Amino acid sequence: MRPSLLRTASQHLRRRRDYSSSAAQPERKVAILGAAGGIGQPLALLMKLNPLVSSLSLYDIAGTPGVAADVSHINTPALVKGFMGDDQLAEALQGADVVIIPAGVPRKPGMTRDDLFKINAGIVKGLCTAIAKHCPNALVNMISNPVNSTVPIAAEVFKKAGTFDEKKLFGVTTLDVVRAKTFYAGKANVPVTGVNVPVVGGHAGITILPLFSQATPASNALSHEDLKALTKRTQDGGTEVVEAKAGKGSATLSMAYAGAVFGDACLKGLNGVPDIVECSFVQSTVTDLPFFASKVRLGRNGVEEVMGLGELSAFEKEGLESLKSELMSSIVKGVMFARES
Numbered sequence: 564m565r566p567s568l569l570r571t572a573s574q575h576l577r578r579r580r581d582y583s584s585s586a587a588q589p590e591r592k593v594a595i596l597g598a599a600g601g602i603g604q605p606l607a608l609l610m611k612l613n614p615l616v617s618s619l620s621l622y623d624i625a626g627t628p629g630v631a632a633d634v635s636h637i638n639t640p641a642l643v644k645g646f647m648g649d650d651q652l653a654e655a656l657q658g659a660d661v662v663i664i665p666a667g668v669p670r671k672p673g674m675t676r677d678d679l680f681k682i683n684a685g686i687v688k689g690l691c692t693a694i695a696k697h698c699p700n701a702l703v704n705m706i707s708n709p710v711n712s713t714v715p716i717a718a719e720v721f722k723k724a725g726t727f728d729e730k731k732l733f734g735v736t737t738l739d740v741v742r743a744k745t746f747y748a749g750k751a752n753v754p755v756t757g758v759n760v761p762v763v764g765g766h767a768g769i770t771i772l773p774l775f776s777q778a779t780p781a782s783n784a785l786s787h788e789d790l791k792a793l794t795k796r797t798q799d800g801g802t803e804v805v806e807a808k809a810g811k812g813s814a815t816l817s818m819a820y821a822g823a824v825f826g827d828a829c830l831k832g833l834n835g836v837p838d839i840v841e842c843s844f845v846q847s848t849v850t851d852l853p854f855f856a857s858k859v860r861l862g863r864n865g866v867e868e869v870m871g872l873g874e875l876s877a878f879e880k881e882g883l884e885s886l887k888s889e890l891m892s893s894i895v896k897g898v899m900f901a902r903e904s
């Protein structure tokens with residue numbers, strides 16, 4: 564091994580040792596807003612199973628007492644409390660380290676994510692106003708769609724309140740990564756557990772850009788046509804579920820899984836676990852767009868590093884150029900909504 568590599572390896576080991584020998588695990592409070600919904604309920608279950616969570620706060624406008632009572636009977640350490648309605652929101656948020664937001668209405672067949680805009684934009688604005696007031700230092704994981712607009716809305720609300728920290732606001736795009744990994748493993752015929760695929764851009768239709776040229780393990784078995792089809796399936800993954808559910812909502816179980824993976828990564832980062840990298844839609848200078856999804860290194864303060872795109876194939880470069888105008892107009896739509904409403 565080269566001396567520089569040896570040095571890096573030993574630094575890495577030392578950091579891991581520092582982490583594992585550090586004092587008791589910190590207390591962490593996670594709040595889920597929209598906890599009685601299709602995503603909220605399985606997400607509450609998965610966060611109750613997460614050993615890094617010491618307090619789990621379940622908030623919704625209706626139905627949370629039942630969900631909280633149910634989940635609270637599971638014999639894991641997280642202390643579960645349910646909160647319902649506006650006047651309990653402050654207590655639900657107080658002291659939260661991570662706030663996960665799956666509140667809002669889901670897509671029905673024939674609806675685009677942008678159709679949801681009017682309803683969900685107002686819900687997100689209200690919830691973020693409360694976050695700015697009651698837990699301004701929390702990491703915010705935005706699930707409510709359209710993420711391409713709800714994240715800029717949240718940023719504007721926080722800026723207006725004087726609490727904005729770009730390191731602490733995340734659009735959850737993990738489901739795109741989860742889908743890209745699953746579809747790639749199936750097509751390349753490799754074990755799915757070892758697969759990694761970065762997904763960049765945004766979180767709707769063609770703004771979702773999976774980088775299969777960087778997928779690991781690499782596969783020679785896939786033709787250009789295969790890669791195009793995999794890209795399209797990843798972009799249309801949400802619609803595939805909406806149509807299969809035939810009027811009964813959008814992805815909930817796979818989304819709860821993805822939300823739990825991202826929430827866990829945020830908690831690990833906060834706790835100082837090194838080398839936690841996930842894709843997320845964040846404030847960014849990676850392209851000329853003000854928000855963009857790419858790999859992000861998570862740390863004690865949230866985003867530690869927004870990572871670059873790496874080498875793109877010609878097909879991916881084309882995809883990147885053609886997503887920009889749609890993504891920009893969704894971002895502007897969010898900013899304008901927050902400023903004008």
Ligand SMILES: NC(=O)c1ccc[n+]([C@@H]2O[C@H](COP(=O)([O-])OP(=O)(O)OC[C@H]3O[C@@H](n4cnc5c(N)ncnc54)[C@H](O)[C@@H]3O)[C@@H](O)[C@H]2O)c1
Pocket residue numbers: 596597598599600601602603622623624625665666667668669670679683686689690705706707708709710735736738739766812813814815818
């Ligand atoms: N980021 C992603 O990848 C992704 C994937 C799937 C769905 N989604 C989005 O997640 C959101 C939720 O989807 P779902 O299927 O769970 O919907 P759902 O209708 O089943 O649940 C939404 C919940 O939000 C609650 N809610 C509404 N207004 C609220 C408010 N002001 N405060 C707190 N809670 C409120 C509702 O009472 C309901 O329980 C939708 O916007 C959907 O489009 C995102």
